[in-house]
Amino acid sequence: MQEFFDAGERIGVLTTQPLDRVLDYRAPEGGCFLGAFVEVPLGPRKVLGVVWGPGAGDFDASKLRAVLRVLDAPPMREEMRVFLEKAGAYTLTPMAAMLRLATRAPGLGDPPSMRKVYRLGEGEAPRMTDARRRVLEAAAEMGGLSLTLKELAEAAGVTSSVVKGLVKSGAIREEESPRDTPFPRLDPEYGGKDLTDDQAGAAAVLSEGVRSGRYGTTLLKGVTGSGKTEVYLEAVAECLRAGRQALVLLPEIALSGEFLQRLEARFGARPAEWHSGVTMTERRRVWRMIGEGRAQVVVGARSALFLPFQNLGLIVVDEEHDTSYKQEEGVLYNARDMAVLRASILGAQVVLASATPSLESWVNADLGKYKRLVLTSRFGPAVMPEMKPIDMRSQELASNRWISPRLATAVKQRMERKEQALLFINRRGYAPVTLCRACGMQIGCDHCDARMVEHRFLKRLVCHQCGESKPMPEVCPSCEVEGKLAAVGPGVERLAEEAQELFPDARIAVLSSDLYGTARELKAHIESIAMGGADIIIGTQLVAKGHNFPLLTLVGVIDSDLGLQGSDLRAAERTFQLMRQVAGRAGRAEKPGQALLQTYQPEHPVIRGILAGDEEAFWRAEADERRIGGMPPFGRLAAIILSGTEPQELFDIGNWLARNDGPLRRVDAQVYGPAPAPIARVRGRHRVRMLVRGPKEVMLQNALTDWTRPVKLKGETRIAIDIDPQSF
Numbered sequence: 001m002q003e004f005f006d007a008g009e010r011i012g013v014l015t016t017q018p019l020d021r022v023l024d025y026r027a028p029e030g031g032c033f034l035g036a037f038v039e040v041p042l043g044p045r046k047v048l049g050v051v052w053g054p055g056a057g058d059f060d061a062s063k064l065r066a067v068l069r070v071l072d073a074p075p076m077r078e079e080m081r082v083f084l085e086k087a088g089a090y091t092l093t094p095m096a097a098m099l100r101l102a103t104r105a106p107g108l109g110d111p112p113s114m115r116k117v118y119r120l121g122e123g124e125a126p127r128m129t130d131a132r133r134r135v136l137e138a139a140a141e142m143g144g145l146s147l148t149l150k151e152l153a154e155a156a157g158v159t160s161s162v163v164k165g166l167v168k169s170g171a172i173r174e175e176e177s178p179r180d181t182p183f184p185r186l187d188p189e190y191g192g193k194d195l196t197d198d199q200a201g202a203a204a205v206l207s208e209g210v211r212s213g214r215y216g217t218t219l220l221k222g223v224t225g226s227g228k229t230e231v232y233l234e235a236v237a238e239c240l241r242a243g244r245q246a247l248v249l250l251p252e253i254a255l256s257g258e259f260l261q262r263l264e265a266r267f268g269a270r271p272a273e274w275h276s277g278v279t280m281t282e283r284r285r286v287w288r289m290i291g292e293g294r295a296q297v298v299v300g301a302r303s304a305l306f307l308p309f310q311n312l313g314l315i316v317v318d319e320e321h322d323t324s325y326k327q328e329e330g331v332l333y334n335a336r337d338m339a340v341l342r343a344s345i346l347g348a349q350v351v352l353a354s355a356t357p358s359l360e361s362w363v364n365a366d367l368g369k370y371k372r373l374v375l376t377s378r379f380g381p382a383v384m385p386e387m388k389p390i391d392m393r394s395q396e397l398a399s400n401r402w403i404s405p406r407l408a409t410a411v412k413q414r415m416e417r418k419e420q421a422l423l424f425i426n427r428r429g430y431a432p433v434t435l436c437r438a439c440g441m442q443i444g445c446d447h448c449d450a451r452m453v454e455h456r457f458l459k460r461l462v463c464h465q466c467g468e469s470k471p472m473p474e475v476c477p478s479c480e481v482e483g484k485l486a487a488v489g490p491g492v493e494r495l496a497e498e499a500q501e502l503f504p505d506a507r508i509a510v511l512s513s514d515l516y517g518t519a520r521e522l523k524a525h526i527e528s529i530a531m532g533g534a535d536i537i538i539g540t541q542l543v544a545k546g547h548n549f550p551l552l553t554l555v556g557v558i559d560s561d562l563g564l565q566g567s568d569l570r571a572a573e574r575t576f577q578l579m580r581q582v583a584g585r586a587g588r589a590e591k592p593g594q595a596l597l598q599t600y601q602p603e604h605p606v607i608r609g610i611l612a613g614d615e616e617a618f619w620r621a622e623a624d625e626r627r628i629g630g631m632p633p634f635g636r637l638a639a640i641i642l643s644g645t646e647p648q649e650l651f652d653i654g655n656w657l658a659r660n661d662g663p664l665r666r667v668d669a670q671v672y673g674p675a676p677a678p679i680a681r682v683r684g685r686h687r688v689r690m691l692v693r694g695p696k697e698v699m700l701q702n703a704l705t706d707w708t709r710p711v712k713l714k715g716e717t718r719i720a721i722d723i724d725p726q727s728f
C-alpha cells in the first residue's frame, strides 16, 4: 500500500460524518501520509477525517476539492484502521461511527498550547534572603526539570512573587514549554513483590507471552484476593521492559484512586488515566502522549480501547465478566471481545482477569482458544468465606421486614467484635413498587413499561429505565384517594431504615450509585467506609466491584432469589457471579469471613452451586444447557430491535421480516419473534425485538444485512442490530 500521497494526488478520506463511504479528495500542498488526520470541506462545512487510501472514483482528479489542512497529530496506524474496519464489520456499525470512537480527543490537531515553566538559571540573586535561598535550593533539587510558578513556589514554601523577583536577575529562568508534558517513566523494577509459587508460575506464563511479541489471550482466574492484580502487573512490567505500551481496562466504577496508587507503588510513577472523570485538558494530553508513545501504561474504561497506541503489547481486561463492558447505546460493542480483536491484529497479549469469568471465556478456555491460569488460594492467611443458606421458610418475620433473626444475630456479633457487616440487596431506592391500597393501581412510568421506584432520600418517584422522576404524590394518580399509597418490597434505603431500627447504635452507610453526585464523592465515601467509618454497610451491586473492605467479615444477602426470576437465560450466570463476588468481599485480611444467603429456594441448582462453591459443576451444567440450546458461545446470536412510536407498525415490520427470512435460512439461522422487547417501552418509544440464532460456523452479519436491507423505515422508526446481545 502506498504510504505517502503527493500534492494533487487523488486520495480517499473517511470522515466522521454519517455518509458511510470514503470520499475522494485531492492531497494538499506538501502531500500527506496514509492515515493522516485531515480537515476536509464537505458541502459548506469543514469536517474531520482520516486519509484512508488512494481515491477510488474516476472523476477527474483536478476537479476534486482539496484537503484543507493536515492536522498536527501522528497518522493513524494501519493496525488501527484495520481494527476499526473489522470491529465495524463485526458489530455492523457504519465506519463514520467507528471513526468517531477513535477521535474522541478534544482539540485534536491543534498546535500544542504553551505554559510558562521555571528552572535554575545562570544569574546571581541580587540580594540573598532566606526565601530566595529556598527557591534556588528547590530549583537545584529538580536538576534540569522545570516546574510551573505555583509548583516551584510551593516546593520552596514561598509566595510566587519571590520566584518572580529571581527571574529578573536571571537566577531563575522562565521558559515557554508545551502544556502536554510526557508522562514520567515507569520503572518495571521499582516495587515488585515476592510472589508465591502459584503467582510466580502464572506471572512467568504471562511474561513469556508478552516476550513472544505474538497474539495470545489468557484467562486469569482466581478468587478475590488471590493476587490476580499482582500477577498481571508483572506482565505489565515485562511489557515495559520490552519497550511496549500496556492498557489496563477496568469497569468504570472500579477505577479508584486506590488502584492508581497501587500502580504508582509498583512502578514508581502514576500511569495515564482515561475515563469519564478525566478533564478535557488531561484527555487531550493523554491522547497525544499515547499517540507519540510517551505514555507507557494507560488505566482506563472501555473507551480507552480506541486510543491511538503506537506500540501496544498488552491489554488487561480486569473483571472481564462485568456487563458494563458491553456498550448498550450507540455503537453496540463488547470491550472484552474488541480487546481480543485489536490484540489479534496487533500481535499483542490479552489477559482476562476475573474471580467469576463469563461463560463465554470459560468455554473458550476449554476449547483451547484461550490459555487458562488459575490461582487457587487467597494470598496470606485469608480464606474464601464460609457460605451458608438461611432458609427463609423457617424464619419468623413481621410484614415489611427483611432481615431474618438469624442474620440479625450474626450482625450483632460482628458489631461486638468491632468488625463490619455488609447487607446486600440489589435494588436501588426505597421500595420497588408503590401501590394504591384503595384502587390497587401500581404507579408506572408515563414513558416506559416500568414501575416507578420510590426514592425517599430524594422524596421522588424515579424510573430506573429512563431516569424520569416526579415528586412523590399525596393522592393516587388513578382514583385520587388520599393517603392510601403504600411502599411494597424492599430497596436499599428501606433496608437501611430497618437496620437502623434493629441496631440503633450502629453507624450505617448506604452504598448505592444514585446517592452520590459524582464518581469522586462516591469513591471518597467508599474509602472512608473501608477505613472503618461504618459498622454496617448496606449496598447494591456497587459493592461487588473490586473494593477492599479489610474489616468486613460478614456478608448477608437479603434476597438471593431475586436474580433467578424472569426469563433471561443469563440470569443464573449473573446471580452466580454476583453472589460469589459479594461473598468474596468478606474476610480479605486476617479475619475469616462468612456469607449468609437468605433464600426461599435453598434447593435451586444455582443456589446449591453457590453454596457448594463447586464452580466446575456449575459451569458444566450451564454450558451443557447452552450447548443443547445452541446458545452462545456454542451458537451465534443477534437481536434486532425495532423502535418507534407506533407499536403496530413495528410488529408489521417484524412480521414481514419473519416471513421473508430467506437470507437467514441460507446460513441455517432461525428467527424468533417479533415480541415486545424485555423493556417494551423506553422514553416513550416502543420496542419490539427479534432474535436470530445461527450455527457457530457461519458469521451472521452478511445475512442480517441482506435480510433487513429491504425494510423501509418511515419517520421515527429505527432498526438496530445487536450482535451478541447481553440478555437473551
Ligand code: ADP
Pocket (backbone or CB within 6 Å): 193, 194, 195, 196, 199, 222, 223, 224, 225, 226, 227, 228, 229, 230, 231, 379
Ligand atoms: P485480586 O486481584 O485477585 O483480588 P490482589 O492482587 O489485589 O488480588 O491481592 C490481594 C491483596 O494481597 C493485595 O493487597 C495484594 O497487594 C496482596 N498480595 C497478593 N499477593 C501478594 C504477594 N505475593 N506479596 C505481598 N502481597 C500480596
Ligand code: ZN
Pocket (backbone or CB within 6 Å): 445, 446, 447, 448, 450, 463, 464, 465, 466, 467, 468, 683
Ligand atoms: Zn421511564
